[in-house]
Structures are given as structure tokens and as C-alpha cells.
Amino acid sequence: MFEKYVRLLKESQIKITPQRLEILKYLDEHRTHPTVEKIYSELKENNPALSKTTVYNSVDILLNHGLIQSITISGSELRYDFKRGMHHHFLCKKCGEIIDINVECPKLGSMLECGHEVVEVHGYFKGICKKCINKKKEKN
Amino acid sequence: MFEKYVRLLKESQIKITPQRLEILKYLDEHRTHPTVEKIYSELKENNPALSKTTVYNSVDILLNHGLIQSITISGSELRYDFKRGMHHHFLCKKCGEIIDINVECPKLGSMLECGHEVVEVHGYFKGICKKCINKKKEKN
DNA sequence: AATAATTTAGTAATTATTACAAATGTGGTT
DNA sequence: AACCACATTTGTAATAATTACTAAATTATT
Numbered sequence: 001m002f003e004k005y006v007r008l009l010k011e012s013q014i015k016i017t018p019q020r021l022e023i024l025k026y027l028d029e030h031r032t033h034p035t036v037e038k039i040y041s042e043l044k045e046n047n048p049a050l051s052k053t054t055v056y057n058s059v060d061i062l063l064n065h066g067l068i069q070s071i072t073i074s075g076s077e078l079r080y081d082f083k084r085g086m087h088h089h090f091l092c093k094k095c096g097e098i099i100d101i102n103v104e105c106p107k108l109g110s111m112l113e114c115g116h117e118v119v120e121v122h123g124y125f126k127g128i129c130k131k132c133i134n135k136k137k138e139k140n
Numbered sequence: 141m142f143e144k145y146v147r148l149l150k151e152s153q154i155k156i157t158p159q160r161l162e163i164l165k166y167l168d169e170h171r172t173h174p175t176v177e178k179i180y181s182e183l184k185e186n187n188p189a190l191s192k193t194t195v196y197n198s199v200d201i202l203l204n205h206g207l208i209q210s211i212t213i214s215g216s217e218l219r220y221d222f223k224r225g226m227h228h229h230f231l232c233k234k235c236g237e238i239i240d241i242n243v244e245c246p247k248l249g250s251m252l253e254c255g256h257e258v259v260e261v262h263g264y265f266k267g268i269c270k271k272c273i274n275k276k277k278e279k280n
Numbered sequence: 281a282a283t284a285a286t287t288t289a290g291t292a293a294t295t296a297t298t299a300c301a302a303a304t305g306t307g308g309t310t
Numbered sequence: 311a312a313c314c315a316c317a318t319t320t321g322t323a324a325t326a327a328t329t330a331c332t333a334a335a336t337t338a339t340t
Contacts, residue, residue, distance in 0.1 A: 015336095015338075017336075078215050078328090101254060105246075110243070116239070116270055117268040119233070121263075121265055123263055125258050127258040155305095159318085189319090190319090192297095193299095216328080217295085
């Protein structure tokens with residue numbers, strides 16, 4: 001059930017707690033780029049004692065050890081995403097959904113040679129998503 | 141002095157007010173990606189009556205008309221940037237500075253053909269900037 | 281099982297942003 | 311130039327997201 005996450009935490013030398021396991025598992029199984037609020041309210045259902053502070057603390061430590069990444073696309077709040085291969089994000093301004101975009105930029109290498117030490121790369125696109133475009137068409 | 145900004149506001153059919161002119165001018169002349177707080181405290185020096193709400197309102201309307209863009213790279217607060225050719229941003233995790241990165245991704249066109257209607261494109265890089273790397277070297 | 285250090289929960293404090301209403305300023309008209 | 315309808319500015323209050331802090335509980339180790 002949790003072996004995968006126990007292993008990930010051990011590899012990163014992070015102390016194992018049920019809360020961290022649940023949060024990491026939640027992010028792995030829900031690639032919806034949730035906010036702290038969302039993670040908190042979802043996990044609180046099975047663990048009513050859960051504290052929001054714990055969610056903040058946990059995502060912080062998972063983030064610092066590179067097990068998850070933070071997404072700043074929406075401006076008003078941070079969102080989190082289980083770390084896997086590089087991908088970008090599209091924010092629909094109509095429905096608010098954040099959709100994964102899988103592309104690789106061939107120029108990326110040269111971008112990285114700017115003299116700065118680049119650790120993170122984020123591509124954010126914004127506009128109207130496919131679904132919302134189709135909804136609009138149906139109405140007409 | 142303000143002709144350029146008067147023209148820009150007129151073209152966008154935004155009502156001209158001294159506050160909007162000052163804010164637009166400030167963003168044009170200070171490409172430092174300032175926060176609302178920064179814009180407010182800087183402009184308050186010459187206009188003590190300035191209200192922070194006005195800065196929020198003004199950047200909102202300038203944003204909605206495409207005269208400026210918002211940057212969500214730092215997560216905790218929105219930053220603003222006078223609109224010009226496309227460029228990306230690098231956030232130094234040490235000194236917090238946000239540096240412009242001028243690159244064009246040749247794959248961008250194909251990225252845009254994902255079925256979604258793409259309106260905005262943002263590239264965010266994070267790491268340690270040139271200056272901070274050199275500072276570290278000097279210490280050793 | 282005992283221990284030392286870390287983490288959790290819960291509340292309070294802080295920061296960024298939005299909501300609101302009265303006072304003022306804008307652009308167009310006479 | 312004065313008038314007017316409407317939009318904007320101020321200033322304060324409210325909300326939302328995050329951080330600070332401390333006692334109680336839990337973790338990994340002895």
C-alpha cells in the first residue's frame with residue numbers, strides 16, 4: 001500500500017510519518033495540481049485530526065527534497081505536483097483547470113547556458129482549454 | 141513626459157488618470173518586476189495620498205488591456221512587467237532577483253497546437269544567478 | 281521499554297489581496 | 311468655462327493564503 005512512498009521518503013532521508021505518506025500518496029494518485037486547501041480537506045475525511053499546518057510542513061519538506069514540485073501558475077495560491085519527467089502546464093482561464101502539456105523544447109539546452117545555475121524549469125501556458133472551447137461552440 | 145503613456149492608455153480606451161500614468165511609467169522605466177507593495181511605496185514618495193487599492197485597481201486594468209503582464213514566478217505575491225517582446229524569467233533562489241531571459245523556443249508553434257487556445261506563454265527558470273555564484277567563489 | 285530529537289495539532293499572527301462606500305476626478309456636452 | 315453622468319480614488323474592513331509558535335504526541339534508535 002505505502003511501500004513505494006516509504007521507500008521514497010527513506011531514500012530522501014525524511015522521517016516517515018503517516019501524514020507524509022498520505023500526502024505523498026495523494027499527490028501521486030491525483031495529478032490535479034491541488035492546493036494545500038484541497039489536499040487538507042480531502043485527507044481530513046479519513047483523518048479528522050489532520051492539521052492544515054501539517055500539510056504545509058509536509059509539502060515544504062517534500063518540496064525541499066525534490067519529491068514534489070510547486071506550481072505558481074495561478075498566482076493566488078501555490079499548487080503541488082508529484083515529481084516525474086519534465087512537463088509544462090496549461091491554465092484555463094474559464095474553468096480554472098490546470099492541464100499537463102508534454103513537450104520538450106530543443107532550445108532548452110542553450111537556454112540553460114546563460115551563466116546562471118538553472119535548477120528548475122517551468123513552462124506555463126494560459127488561455128481557454130479544449131473543453132471550454134467546445135462548450136462555447138455548442139451554445140451557438 | 142507622459143505623452144507615451146497617454147497614447148497607450150488612449151489606444152486601449154482606458155480612462156486617463158495621473159495614477160495610471162505614474163504606474164505605467166514606473167513599470168516601463170523599472171524592469172525589475174516589482175510587486176504591488178514596491179510600486180506603491182515608490183510612488184507614494186511623490187504622491188503621499190496614493191492608495192494601495194488604486195495600485196491594485198490600476199495594475200488590474202492595465203493587465204486586462206494587455207499593457208502589462210503579471211508574473212507568478214515567486215509564488216507568494218504577484219509581480220508586474222511592462223509588456224514588450226516575449227521573454228522569460230529567471231528567479232535566483234539566493235538573492236531573490238528576477239532576471240530577464242531572452243530566448244525563443246522553436247518548438248513553441250507546435251506547443252500551441254495542442255487544441256487549447258493559448259493566450260499567454262510564460263517560461264520560468266529558477267536556480268542561482270551568475271552574481272551569487274561569483275560571490276560564493278570569492279569566499280572560497 | 282527508555283530516550284532524544286522531530287513532528288503534529290491547534291491557535292495566533294502576518295502578508296497579499298479583495299470588497300465596499302463615500303469623496304473626488306474624468307471626459308464629453310452646453 | 312461650468313455642468314453632468316459615470317468611473318476612479320481613498321481609506322477602511324474583510325478575506326484568503328501562509329507562517330510562527332508551543333505543548334503534546336510520535337519517530338528512530340539505544
